[in-house]
Amino acid sequence: MLSIDDLRFFATLSVSSSLAGAARELGVTPPAVTQRLRLLEAKLGLRLVDRSTRHLRLTDEGQFLASRGGRIVEEILKLGADLAARKGDVVGHLRIVAPFGFGRRFVAPAVAAFRTENPQVTISLTLSESPVRLGDDRWDLLVHVGELKDSSLIVHRLAPNExxxxxxxxxxxxxxxxxxxxxxxxxxxxxxxxxxxxxxxxxxxxxxxxxxxxxxxxxxxxxxxxxxxxxxxxxxxxxxxxxxxxxxxxxxxxxxxxxxxxxLASADIVVLLGAREGRTARTALFLRYLSDALSPTPWRSFDAGVQHR
The missing domain is CATH 3.40.190.290 (D-Maltodextrin-Binding Protein; domain 2)
Known part of the structure; x- marks a missing residue:
């Protein structure tokens, strides 16, 4: 029978480009990942990963397990967070995506301070040159700089930026x-x-x-x-x-x-939130925390001579 640990393991494996990448994410050796994958395939009697290519590629059965299993893991984590929220606790895992430069300078310090004040929350911060290209199943909160061509996601304006x-x-x-x-x-x-x-x-x-x-x-x-x-x-x-x-x-x-x-067209700093219902308390709390960190706007806290409109 599948366990929640099995589902978590395969969810991590499914979004990795290689077994070595999955090993780094899981904090174990590549042979340990290979052995655990073999045990999982033996348990299910199914081949989950195609090993004929250099890059990790899921079989149809592997894609099905990754999709369904990922949703189950997310629901279990959300259930735990919702129960903790009833006690007033902020817990669970928060996934944040941001651009390289802005993420390093402003988001990363906010993440560190937020984690210090909320030690029961674990956080993954992914920095990307094109954050909006990552599917919203990969993050809870996405920081974007500039115009959005098309988005069905909920947008919050964080700060002005020329x-x-x-x-x-x-x-x-x-x-x-x-x-x-x-x-x-x-x-x-x-x-x-x-x-x-x-x-x-x-x-x-x-x-x-x-x-x-x-x-x-x-x-x-x-x-x-x-x-x-x-x-x-x-x-x-x-x-x-x-x-x-x-x-x-x-x-x-x-x-x-x-x-x-x-x-020139403005490039305001905005936050995107997935359109899924039941957004967690930790996501909402971090959004407020980041908003406070950027108010007043840090790059306008001195007279830099930039012409604002």
């Missing part, structure tokens, strides 16, 4: 300052690849409402915002970044905002 065009003083001294968006075609630019966006198309709006769509030809690009920011500080080109990331650099003079008469 996009900024900026460069280092040394770059502007050597190459001159662009006065209008079209001038960017004659400048070196660096682009950040994130959220499956068209990162080489920069869209500007004038105060009068006229729009400009400029296709830049980036000499440098990366999927890491910290790398792009450091390139700009080093004088390697002009960048578009969120104010949360460059506000302090602007205040300290390491970067200078340009094209101030033109507006």
């Amino acid at each position: 996009r900024v065009i900026c460069a280092s003083p040394s770059y502007l001294a050597a190459r001159g300052e662009p006065r209008q968006p079209e001038d960017l075609k004659g400048h070196d630019c660096a682009a950040l690849r994130e959220n499956d966006e068209d990162v080489t198309l920069w869209r500007f709006t004038e105060a009068a409402g006229d729009t400009h769509a400029i296709r830049i030809n980036p000499q440098l690009s990366s999927n890491d915002g910290e790398v792009v920011r450091r390139w700009a500080i080093a004088g390697l080109g002009i960048i578009m970044r969120s104010e949360w990331d460059v506000a302090e650099d602007l205040r300290e003079g390491r970067l200078v905002q340009v094209l101030n008469d033109y507006h």
Whole structure:
């Protein structure tokens, strides 16, 4: 007969790319994972994993067990949390997903503080360059920066955030300052690849409402915002970044905002919650905790010279 431990084991295995990855997640050796999988398959009399490929691939029976078993595990955990909530306790496991840069700087410290105050809650924080691509069965709360193209998930706005065009003083001294968006075609630019966006198309709006769509030809690009920011500080080109990331650099003079008469689409910080009913008390409590951590807005707690609209 299947046990809850069997279901938990296979639920972890099913979302891993390899047996070695599952071993790291479970905190055991790869041979131990292989042995436990064999015992589970022997117990059921079914083959759950196709071992003919280098990557872990579930058989039809394995996919069925992962789907049904995962829901059963989630319901059992939710039942325990709901019973604990009746006593006023906050318990259970909380799954959080956030972008790399913002997650490191703002979400991770909030997670640490929240865990200290709620020691019966275990938390997994996954940082991703494209968080919204992860299915909502993989998280309870997702932090997103920028526009959402389409979402049926419940959205909570956490904090305002403008996009900024900026460069280092040394770059502007050597190459001159662009006065209008079209001038960017004659400048070196660096682009950040994130959220499956068209990162080489920069869209500007004038105060009068006229729009400009400029296709830049980036000499440098990366999927890491910290790398792009450091390139700009080093004088390697002009960048578009969120104010949360460059506000302090602007205040300290390491970067200078340009094209101030033109507006870029805002990239507010939002939280997505799955549309499932019966959201847990720990999710709601962490949402309030994160909201409080970002109020007042940290990157606007000093005068950085960013133009807000």
